[in-house]
Amino acid sequence: MPVYAFDGKKPVIGAGTWIAPNAYVIGDVRIGERCYIGFGAVIRGDFGSITIGDECAIEEGVVIHGPTRTIIGNRVIAGHMAMIHNATIHDCALIGMQAMICDNSVIGEWAIVAEKSMVMKNVVLAGNRIYGGIPAAVVADLQQRHYDYLSFGQLAYVDLAEKYHNTFERMD
Numbered sequence: 730m731p732v733y734a735f736d737g738k739k740p741v742i743g744a745g746t747w748i749a750p751n752a753y754v755i756g757d758v759r760i761g762e763r764c765y766i767g768f769g770a771v772i773r774g775d776f777g778s779i780t781i782g783d784e785c786a787i788e789e790g791v792v793i794h795g796p797t798r799t800i801i802g803n804r805v806i807a808g809h810m811a812m813i814h815n816a817t818i819h820d821c822a823l824i825g826m827q828a829m830i831c832d833n834s835v836i837g838e839w840a841i842v843a844e845k846s847m848v849m850k851n852v853v854l855a856g857n858r859i860y861g862g863i864p865a866a867v868v869a870d871l872q873q874r875h876y877d878y879l880s881f882g883q884l885a886y887v888d889l890a891e892k893y894h895n896t897f898e899r900m901d
Contacts, residue, residue, distance in 0.1 A: 735775050743783065747890040747897075761785065761803065765890040777815060781805075786886035788826075795832070804883040808844065816848070819856060823879055828865075839871060839879065 731748060732740045735756035743762035748754060752766050757774035760766070761783035769790045772779055777795040781787065782803035791807045793799055795815025802820035807813060809826045818824065818836040825844035830836065834848045837856025842848060847863040854860055859868045859875070 738774065740772075740774070745890060745894070747893040749789075750899075763887050763890055765886045765893070767791065767809075782820070784883060784887050786883070786889075802838070806879075806882055806886065821879060821883070822856075823882070839876065841871070841875065841879075843868065 731750060731752050732742060732754045738757040740754045740758040742760050745763040746760050748766040749768040749770065751768055752770040754772045755775055757778040758772050760781045763783060764781060764785045766787045767789040770787050771792045773794045777797040777799065779793055779799045781801045784804045785801060786806045788807060788809045790810040793813045797815055799813060799815055800817045802818060804821045805818050807824045808828065811824045811826065811828045813824065813830045815832040816830045816834045819838040821839045822836045823841045824830060825842055825846060827845045828842045829847045831848060831850040833851045835853040836842060836848065837854055839857045840854050841859045842865055843859065843861035846861050846865040848854060849864045854865065857871045859871065860866060861868045
């Protein structure tokens with residue numbers, strides 16, 4: 730597993746979490762149970778601490794870092810190549826592909842940040858809404874179909890982590 734101690738700090742990984750062999754989890758990092766950490770993800774707790782809750786999906790190419798602390802709640806999905814830097818993301822939020830979440834920003838529960846959006850430094854986004862653009866602004870309120878879609882995706886990644894544990898093998 731690509732988990733590394735740094736400066737006396739060791740990552741703590743919850744039961745059932747799967748980490749891709751070319752991801753990097755470094756230093757002061759806590760990852761909850763049944764998470765999926767995708768290929769090429771970098772979770773770098775060399776300056777600040779990083780906490781990721783249970784049943785999260787940190788997809789391929791995601792970068793998580795920060796000078797003080799980054800907190801990610803339960804059942805959060807961070808889409809491919811998203812960047813999360815020194816921010817707080819509450820439960821069940823979705824961070825779209827290539828979105829950027831900047832220093833000291835806060836993403837509310839069940840919020841969706843659309844692909845390629847940027848949440849600027851020190852911005853607080855309320856939950857239960859969809860945000861998009863640069864800078865990210867409200868696009869719409871969540872409807873029942875959005876909650877259903879998010880719930881489906883969250884559980885799909887919990888299942889995927891288990892499948893990787895049980896069936897992933899290197900073929901040389």
